[in-house]
Amino acid sequence: MTQIPSPSGSTVAEAEAFLAAHPEIEAFDIVLHDANGIGRGKIIRRHELLSFYKGGRHLPISILGLDICGEDVHETGLIWDQGDGDLRAWPIPGTLVALHGTRPARGEVFMSMYDLDGAKMTSDPRHALQAQVDALAAEGLYPAGAFELEFFLLANDRGPDGKVQPARDVLDGRASAKTEVYSVDHLHGMLPLFSDIYAAAALAGIKAETMISEYAPGQYELTLHYRADVMQAADDLMRLKRIVRAQARSHGVTACFMAKPVEAYAGSGMHFHVSMLDAAGKNVFVEAVEGQWSDTILHALGGLRATMGESMLVFAPHANSWRRFAAQSYAPVSPTWGVNNRSVALRIPAGDIKARRIEHRPAGVDANPYLVAATVLAGIRHGLTHQIDPGPETTGNGYTGPQDAPPIPVDWRGAIEAATASEFLKFALGEDMHRTFTAIKAAEYARVARTISEVDFDLYLHTV
Template structure:
């Protein structure tokens, strides 16, 4: 049975936060949506000791929260409860709400204590454990890009950039690394950093990205890959909540504007050896054989994991040539036109930047897909081929699925995905996404009428 988080962690938190009396329990479903409930202070000891019951159907919802009955996780077992158990180290204040508010992440288990198969955090944990076989440990960091929108326009379905918080108007242009944007939204950004510090999140470099209202904040790498994904989950919640406090909506959609760049989730990964050193470290920027095998595995399995990295209809609007989003299975050194980038830096910092996933992807599943590809490449000693020199968009290369239906089809048929994530997980995820796609494309949009109302 998996060990429970120690009660002394809870007791230490309660002692340090005497006013805390509203604790949000956070479960991240397969679609990456955060769900849960709020507990009172008096309920917390039992939650940490015994866990909390949650309906099993919470693991079979689509992105809108609709039950996907075809998964077999709704009526077949009477929507039986599973047990949500707190994740050690995840109990933190939620300072944007009040000094009474706190939150913690949970993982789902069966009644015998075994991990629930369709909890995405458990999926990532299983992949991480595979690295014990080769005496290596994944080190990961997740970068998230997001857009800020005017609240009223976003709610109305016609989002525009928000007015600057200092009264300087709205951002309108491509202005990468524009310092004025940081000044214009300074109050929001300062509150993000304060909240991140209160939660122990290692929020580091902030940049204004390549579109009006688009930002990126880098989370420092973690020697615990599960913790890196937990921090991405916490950070997304934090950014959204703080933006609302400032009258804005923060969105992690992959492609909210047709004319501006999309938002990615860049996953940075290296491997630590038994001595605690970077196993990818090498004076050659193209890496040592171990790193090249890892890149080979990521290239070889890229198509099979696209459904995880681009899980929504909107995800596929992001993949356009010369848009800073990749469109094929390529790799290169210090090159942002490829899918797998080896950033510039000293030998001891050598790592892989995986640039395919959108900001809308589930961080647990996105990282699981990256690590599975790396493990596969290392164990099979796969060759990545030559690194791309120059503009990767102009070179012939192997494309990956660039539409939702095809990506789900490839994932469902993938023996590789089933071997790392499990048959039931793959079937459940694909069933959810196929049902969601069917509902999405059945609904006429304003664009249908713009294109076809009078012309056909």
């Protein structure tokens, strides 16, 4: 294998220092995230880590052309069109961490895909986000942000009706089918699990912050510290999902990141808070007089609003994603914007003027944060470049919706069609990532469409 300098910027010295500091670690998860945000890769032994940092690791190109089930999607052009040859994955600097509570002790490192000559493999979601970050930097702007993580803790077994049910408290086995929104006492029953989540996050260098009992039985929200680097914010979200899933499993419950696992209650979002800094670190969204919005934040809102319809597949990428959107559900149903208003899609939160930001609310927790962030940044760029007016602020009940709102798809199929035809989404993701992502979604739609569900038998077996 020809030795080339690591195109990701990783160094052997980082791996050597980590091994010296952690003599107990015996193996490492090396993780690449695909279009669906699924971690794919290998577990390597301790003695293999240095060679990984010296020369990368060969992986088949098809690893980035898989659907949600891990099946090849030939329409991506990443399977037999390329002879399913190997490319080279390289470790991402700063992502090498120890894992909490593993026996024997293990570590984890994220990686990204490159061609054999070191060029970026542009169907890698991480590269799509980096391209938008780089484009903004060329314009003297530097995005900062954080994601919110909403999730369900479910029992491992289904209920008598065959549906999922909230997990019993890991502390004492107590059961509750109540909403328990914002109940502090309810949180106490999961404290042993939450303590392990916080410990694992701290070990990984993630500042996990507030835990909330959310608006459905078994639903929780965990907030993350705001990052001056949006790529780091996306890494935090990806890693925290892995942490929550692993720690829940170790406590005998299931962490669920479906957007809508329970039909009678609210779904789980992945709200993205984003602001924009200049070269001096000043937040350019801040207005001169509080409440008199700057042209910068208004144009950013205008761009996000104008591009939301053709971008919805990124924010709601799965069949189940579309069950989350319903009136009075805390999930937006039209491209509205407002101030201190949770019924809109684009919210300017209340708070210190210095922390002025946009809360982008359409994405479900099942979305890929790298692609969400790339698309949001591209939408902001579009609005700033074309000085797009976002229209009037929505006040009161945003679910009634303004009549002049740009249309958004009403279902998954419509979102796939809109995304496939979208020149903006090609601009946001890059042509290769756009082709890969939309081909995978089309294949998944076909899989779902040909599946005969229990709903079919319930509605039609004895009636038609």
